[in-house]
């Protein structure tokens with residue numbers, strides 16, 4: 001089995017004539033957690049979308065578990081074990097919490113069913129208390145937990161979280177960070193995009209910072225903390 005879960009090489013992506021990604025190289029290894037950071041508009045979401053088939057890169061290569069995947073559609077990449085939790089959530093508001101979870105259930109690519117209904121509810125007890133509620137009745141934090149729970153129900157090998165704690169109260173954000181740690185320790189490779197660089201680097205093996213569609217930094221959280229001038233320049237903190 002390939003050790004590399006996701007890879008981009010020399011990736012160029014555009015929206016119309018706007019050139020957003022300028023030759024990005026990016027790798028996520030099996031079981032690894034990588035933080036993807038950068039100021040607003042630097043191309044983080046575009047890179048994620050280019051990896052999972054929501055944006056079609058114009059140049060470069062994308063590989064998912066060693067298979068060429070540039071130009072593949074999002075649901076084909078999802079079937080290869082890549083779950084994506086977009087910014088702003090994506091639950092079915094007119095279905096109950098229970099239905100949202102059960103509809104997403106499927107075994108992983110190798111038949112694994114480690115993440116089943118009961119385990120997801122144990123991981124997100126708050127969601128378990130709202131099973132009969134409609135998705136739209138949940139608070140922002142509960143919706144975010146449900147969205148991550150739905151992604152886990154697909155037994156992914158890769159989980160991509162785009163701004164999972166955005167706009168949430170600190171206490172709820174802390175709960176989400178705790179669960180991301182549990183998920184990561186379960187062996188799922190993870191890409192984390194979040195403005196909270198401290199929380200990101202506490203969890204990740206490696207971090208990538210984008211500046212204007214290019215990789216400006218790649219390294220451990222320790223290496224980043226040792227260079228506060230980079231934090232100021234690239235993240236504005």
Ligand SMILES: Nc1ncnc2c1ncn2[C@@H]1O[C@H](COP(=O)(O)OP(=O)(O)OP(=O)(O)O)[C@@H](O)[C@H]1O
Pocket residue numbers: 015018020038039040041042043044045046047
């Ligand atoms: N659908 C789109 N059409 C045109 N331009 C877009 C589109 N989506 C994003 N952009 C532009 O592409 C650039 C990169 O956006 P992207 O969302 O990838 O940045 P980001 O680093 O994820 O930032 P943010 O944290 O603000 O989401 C920005 O200039 C943005 O305005």
